[in-house]
Amino acid sequence: MTTEHTTQTEPRHLRRIGIIWIVASIIGDLLYWFLVGPHVPPGRMTSSATSDQLDFNILMELALPVLFGIWVFFGYCFVTWRSKRRGVAEPTGGAAARSNLRAQVWWIAVSSILVLFLAGFGTIELIAGDGSGGGEGPNPVWEPTGAVQAETAALTSSASWTPGTNHVLVVQVIAQQWKFTYRYPQFGGFESPQLVLPDNTSIAFNVTSLDVIHSFWAYQLEVKADANPQENNVAFTTTNQLGNFTVRCSELCGLWHGAMYNYGKVVSTSAFQNWATTTESANAANTKDLAPFAWTYVPDANGAAGGYYPDGTVTPYSPVETYGAKQPAS
Amino acid sequence: MSMGGRLVTVIAAFVVAVALVVAGVAVFLKPGVPGGVVNFTKAQPVGSPVNLTVQTVGAIGFGAHPTWVSYLVKDPEGKWIHDTTWELPAHTMIHMTVYQYDSGSPLRNQEWGQVQGTIGDTATLNGKSYTVYNSYTGNGVGHTFAVPSLNLSVPLIGIDGNATNPCNAAPCHTNYAHNVIKFSFMTPGAGNYSWQCFVPCGLGYLYGNGGPMSTQNYMGGFLQVVAQ
Structure with a gap:
């Protein structure tokens, strides 16, 4: 009842x-x-x-x-x-409970x-x-239209970039203890501590290291790729907003790991082209002394200094070969 | 113990625990640098340029690691100090003189052969101006003085590796073989800015970046920039 x-x-x-x-x-x-x-x-x-x-x-x-x-x-x-409520019996459980x-x-x-x-x-x-935006290794499975052509051309001295034509911009990220530097093969291969990117452009980041393992993390770009010595780790993204972003190393890499960061910016295509051509010209004296552009570089592991050397065996290519099947022998 | 007493005890214990955690985190996060600080902010009137003189030596010759390469700094009283944290006034011109007593070699990355971030993006080597140094030529580059967050980098040209009178222990006197590199830069706003050498000069360590390259007071330190 x-x-x-x-x-x-x-x-x-x-x-x-x-x-x-x-x-x-x-x-x-x-x-x-x-x-x-x-x-x-x-x-x-x-x-x-x-x-x-x-x-x-x-x-x-x-x-x-x-x-x-x-x-x-x-x-x-x-x-x-709840218990101790006036007029309500204490719960006693039952089948439903x-x-x-x-x-x-x-x-x-x-x-x-x-x-x-x-x-x-x-x-x-x-x-x-x-x-x-993740590092896909040396042989990317997914890539934007035109990436292979742009990466192929990047290895030649005639590589260039013009808005609206070869739309993919190739940027090489070089990690070293303790700073990232950036090479722009489509602008004569100059190297700079500044990372400047054009708006509305597909970017192919080619990330490598000259010494230990680092990790390139451009936070606001949502790009993150490990920087491994003698490896080319490729990541893609497409810019669609002007502004500043932060780059940090996200792999513990030694004493100054915490100081291994810089700020980059996405600017209009015209501003980028102006910056790139100006920097190419300003750095020309040093660019000619840089190692020829290559996907990876082989540093002297014997201690102090020693130049870094390009992998001269990489040739243009099928997509697989492009991104790294050929690595330095040493 | 009464209910009230127990409640007070629990709350008090909780507050103490939280305070300890907060204090521990605060101490851990407190900005600080090891070793001493050489103060250059009181040596001259506010706003006046600061003269900063340092030397690089191939082997410091004393202390825990006498064979390690190192920087030394001349304090405002003119005494050479083994300390790489320097307190500088903000927004002030720094005239830097480097006595380079070490030999050189090709740079691992020739990018650091370019003078960057100084006034006019230039420096002088024994009185002669330079903006780029090809490290594959001449005596190569011994070290660099670089403040990465300021994009400041100056290659310090090495001495002749066959010099008959190299300095073997710091502080080195100018009687020994050396180069004099001079440049100027402006300090930014207040803050701690790490500086380092980009020549992997830690002989005997993997990739040359261990030992003195990874230990405070040898090949890296801080510009401790303070507002005046």
Whole structure:
């Protein structure tokens, strides 16, 4: 009799919880999407940054309902079935408290769908955007249109870059203890401690090291590639916003690792071309003394100094050969 | 113990624990540099240029690592000090003189053969101006003085490796074979700016970047720039 009486008078808790949860989730998701989402790091300075921001936001949009579901459920339970409430009997459990097959099936099904979707989504997003700004090693599987041609030409002395024609800009990132320097093979191969990039341009970063392992992390560009000695680690992105960005070494590399950073900037294509041609001219006296441009350089490992030498065996190429099948013999 | 007493005890213990953690983190994060600091901010009137004189030696000749290459600095009283942290006034012209007593070799990266970040992007070698030095020629480059965050870098040309009177222990006197490199630069706003050598001159260490290249007070240090 008691059970029947309880059943008749008990409100429909699950429906209440569901309604509260849906309302809270919709409000929470909308607030997040419009107020927080646009400001989520790493911003929208490049295609890979924009893509990753979208990924973070989608993950958050899915996580928020899960979070609200737990909060609403426990909050409702604490309020509705808390002990020492006047007129309400102490909970005594029962069959429904021990297990609920329908609830279990729903929980497993929903969480499985969610996790599998995220696994697929994450995998696709890692591939999309020409590798999502990550270092793809010497033989990139995903690359923007024109990358192979630009990288092939970069090894020749006639390489050049003009907005709108050969649109991929090749930049070599050279890590050394403890600073990054940058070579621009399409501008005579000059080397500079400054990293300047043109807007609305696909960039092919070719990352290598002269000594130990470093890691090139251009945070706001959402580009991150390990710098390994005698390896060419290639990463792509496309700039789509003017502004400054930070480059940090993200691989512990010795005493001054913490000081191994610099600031770069994305400027208009005309400003970039002006900077590049001016720097090419200003650095010409030193550029002729630099090692000829190559994907990797072999330093003298015997201690002090020793010049660095290009891998002269790399020849233009099929995409696979381009990116590094041929490495220095020594 | 009463409920109130227990509550107070728990809260007090929590506060103490949090305070200890905060204090520990604060001490850990507090900016600081090892060793002493040679102060150049009080030697002349505010705004006046600072003369900074250093020397590089192939083997310091004393201390824990007598065979290590090192920088020394001349303090405002004219005494050579084995210390690589120098306090300088902000937004001030620094006239730097380097007595280079070490021999040279080709640079691992010829990029550092270019004078960068000095006034006029130039320096003088024994009175003769230069903006670029091809390290594959002449005596090569012994060391560089570089402040990476300021894009300041000056190649310090090596002495003749066959010189008959090389200096073997610091501080070296100008009677020994040496080069004099001079350049000027402006200090930025207040802050700690690390400087280093870009010649991997740590003989006997992997890639030459261990030992003196990876130990404070030898081939790297700080410009501790302070507002005046």
